[in-house]
Amino acid sequence: MQRNLLKISLLTASILTGNAFAANHEVTISANLQDRGAVINKDIYGQFAEHLGHGIYEGLWVGEDSEIPNTKGFRNDVVGALKDIKVPLIRWPGGCFADEYHWREGIGPKDERPVKVNTHWGGVEETNAVGTHEFFDLAELIGADVYINGNLGSGTVQEMAEWVEYMTSDKNSTLANERRANGREEPWDIKYFGIGNESWGCGGHMDPDYYVNLYRQYATFIKTPKGKRPLLVGSGGDTDNTEWTDVLSANIDRNMDGISYHFYTLPTSDWQKKGHATEFDNAMWFKTMERTYRMETYLKNNIDIMDKNDPDGKLGFYVDEWGTWYDAEEGREPGFLYQQNTLRDAVVTAVNLNLFHEYARRVHMTNIAQMVNVLQAMILTDGAKMVKTPTYHVYSMYTVFQDATSIPFKLDTSRYSMNGEDLPAVTGSLAMGTDGHMYLALVNMDPTEDADIDLNIDGKVNKTLSGSILTAGNITAKNTFDDQHNLEPKPFKASADKLVLPAKSVVVLTLN
Missing domain, CATH: 2.60.40.1180 (Golgi alpha-mannosidase II)
Structure with a gap:
C-alpha cells in the first residue's frame, strides 16, 4: 500500500x-x-421545529390562502431550501411546548380547533392550525422522517397511547377511522417517539428516579402494529449533568432505544446575560468556542456511563437540542428567541458535527435548535423574503457525511x-x-x-x-x-x- x-x-x-x-x-x-x-447516521443532521415564535407560523406555515407561494399551507421557498440540504428528520412539537400539547386540539376542521395560550414562549395565542396532519404533510414535502415528542408533563397515559394509535393503526378502530375521516387513509410512520422532554425542568421538575417509573408506565402502553414501532426516547440530562443518563441506562431495561441530551452554546455561559448574536470581538469568539467544545467532554462522560450500564451498545445517545443561544434582539419579543446568525455560528456548527461524527458509535441522532426563525436557525424569513444562514451552508457542505462510514x-x-x-x-x-x-x-x-x-x-x-x-x-x-x-x-x-x-x-x- x-x-x-x-x-x-x-x-x-x-x-x-x-x-x-x-x-x-x-x-x-x-x-x-x-x-x-x-456509520455516521444521517439522523445526526436532524432538525427541530417547535411551536415557538415564528418558527412554525410565518416561518414554515403561511396557510393555503397566503399570497406567499405554498403547498398545503407550507412555504415553497423554505420547503425547497430544506429539501436541498436533505433534512432527514424533524422533531415536533417541542421542546417545552410538547409537555403542554394535547394532540386532539390539533385535528379536525381548523375553524373548530381551540385557541390556547403558549405559556412557555411569549404568552401568544396558539391557534392549533398546525397539528398532527399538517406536521406529517410538512415532513412528506421535505422527505424527512419524524420524531414526535409526547406529553408526559401534563398529559396522561391514555392520551399518549391514543395519539400513537391514531397515527399508526391500520385497523378498523374508532381512532383509526377518525384519522381517515380527517383525511389520512394510510397510517403514518414514526421513526422516534419521545416520552417527555426536559423532565428535570419545564417537563415536570422531576428527579430521575421518579421519571424512570413514569417512563416504564407510559412506554408500556405505546402499542403499534407490527413493523410500526418507533424508537422510544427517554428524557435525559443536560450540560454537565450525567445523573439522568446513569439512572435511565441502569434502570430501564426494556422499551427504550435511546436517551436524549441537551446542551446550548452560550458565549458567556451565563443564562442571565448570554451575549450578543452579531456584536462581539475575538475574546468573545474564543469564549464561544471554549463553551461549544465542552460538548466533547460531555459526550465522552455520558457515553462512558452508557458503556458501563449498557455494554452491548443497545442504547443511542440523542443530542436532540443543541446550538447557540444569545440574548434576545432589542425590539423583539424575548420569548420568540429570534437571533441572527454569523460566521461564528457556522464554525460552531462544524465543530459540533465533527464531534458527533467522532462519537457516532453512540450518537445516532441530533436535532439542532431550531429549523426556522428560532435560535441557531437554518433559515430566516420576513414576510415573503427568505435568507439562508451560515449554519444552513455548513449543513449543505456536510450532506456528504450523511450515512457515511x-x-x-x-x-x-x-x-x-x-x-x-x-x-x-x-x-x-x-x-x-x-x-x-x-x-x-x-x-x-x-x-x-x-x-x-x-x-x-x-x-x-x-x-x-x-x-x-x-x-x-x-x-x-x-x-x-x-x-x-x-x-x-x-x-x-x-x-x-x-x-x-x-x-x-x-x-x-x-x-x-
Whole structure:
C-alpha cells in the first residue's frame, strides 16, 4: 500500500484570511483509508421545529390562502431550501411546548380547533392550525422522517397511547377511522417517539428516579402494529449533568432505544446575560468556542456511563437540542428567541458535527435548535423574503457525511490560546461517503491564524483535490435580507503540495 505524505496548497489565494505576521498552526492528520469506523447516521443532521415564535407560523406555515407561494399551507421557498440540504428528520412539537400539547386540539376542521395560550414562549395565542396532519404533510414535502415528542408533563397515559394509535393503526378502530375521516387513509410512520422532554425542568421538575417509573408506565402502553414501532426516547440530562443518563441506562431495561441530551452554546455561559448574536470581538469568539467544545467532554462522560450500564451498545445517545443561544434582539419579543446568525455560528456548527461524527458509535441522532426563525436557525424569513444562514451552508457542505462510514484518524494540532485557556486549533472528520468517495472536513477555530495541514495518508489520493470553503474577512459576517449571498461556500481546487487552512474557516474536501 502506497504511503502519500501530502502537503496540499489552497490555490484560491483571495480567500486566505490569516495573519501574515503570525506563525501558522501546525496540524498533522494520519489515517489509513482502508480502515472503517462507525456509520455516521444521517439522523445526526436532524432538525427541530417547535411551536415557538415564528418558527412554525410565518416561518414554515403561511396557510393555503397566503399570497406567499405554498403547498398545503407550507412555504415553497423554505420547503425547497430544506429539501436541498436533505433534512432527514424533524422533531415536533417541542421542546417545552410538547409537555403542554394535547394532540386532539390539533385535528379536525381548523375553524373548530381551540385557541390556547403558549405559556412557555411569549404568552401568544396558539391557534392549533398546525397539528398532527399538517406536521406529517410538512415532513412528506421535505422527505424527512419524524420524531414526535409526547406529553408526559401534563398529559396522561391514555392520551399518549391514543395519539400513537391514531397515527399508526391500520385497523378498523374508532381512532383509526377518525384519522381517515380527517383525511389520512394510510397510517403514518414514526421513526422516534419521545416520552417527555426536559423532565428535570419545564417537563415536570422531576428527579430521575421518579421519571424512570413514569417512563416504564407510559412506554408500556405505546402499542403499534407490527413493523410500526418507533424508537422510544427517554428524557435525559443536560450540560454537565450525567445523573439522568446513569439512572435511565441502569434502570430501564426494556422499551427504550435511546436517551436524549441537551446542551446550548452560550458565549458567556451565563443564562442571565448570554451575549450578543452579531456584536462581539475575538475574546468573545474564543469564549464561544471554549463553551461549544465542552460538548466533547460531555459526550465522552455520558457515553462512558452508557458503556458501563449498557455494554452491548443497545442504547443511542440523542443530542436532540443543541446550538447557540444569545440574548434576545432589542425590539423583539424575548420569548420568540429570534437571533441572527454569523460566521461564528457556522464554525460552531462544524465543530459540533465533527464531534458527533467522532462519537457516532453512540450518537445516532441530533436535532439542532431550531429549523426556522428560532435560535441557531437554518433559515430566516420576513414576510415573503427568505435568507439562508451560515449554519444552513455548513449543513449543505456536510450532506456528504450523511450515512457515511467514518474512517479512524489521528489529528495532531497546535493549540488556539487566549487568556491562559486553550483549545485545539483544528478539528476534522474523515469518512467514506455512500458514493464511495473519501471526504475530509476541517475546521479552524482560530479567528486570526491559519493552519498548515500535513496529510499522512495510506491509500490512493488524487493529486488534485476539489472541495468548498466557508469563511470571510470579518468574524461577524452574516447574510441579510438585503444581502442574501454575502457569506456562502466557495468552490476551490487544491494540489498535492501544501494545504493552508485559513483562519475561521470550514472546509470540505473530496480526497479521491
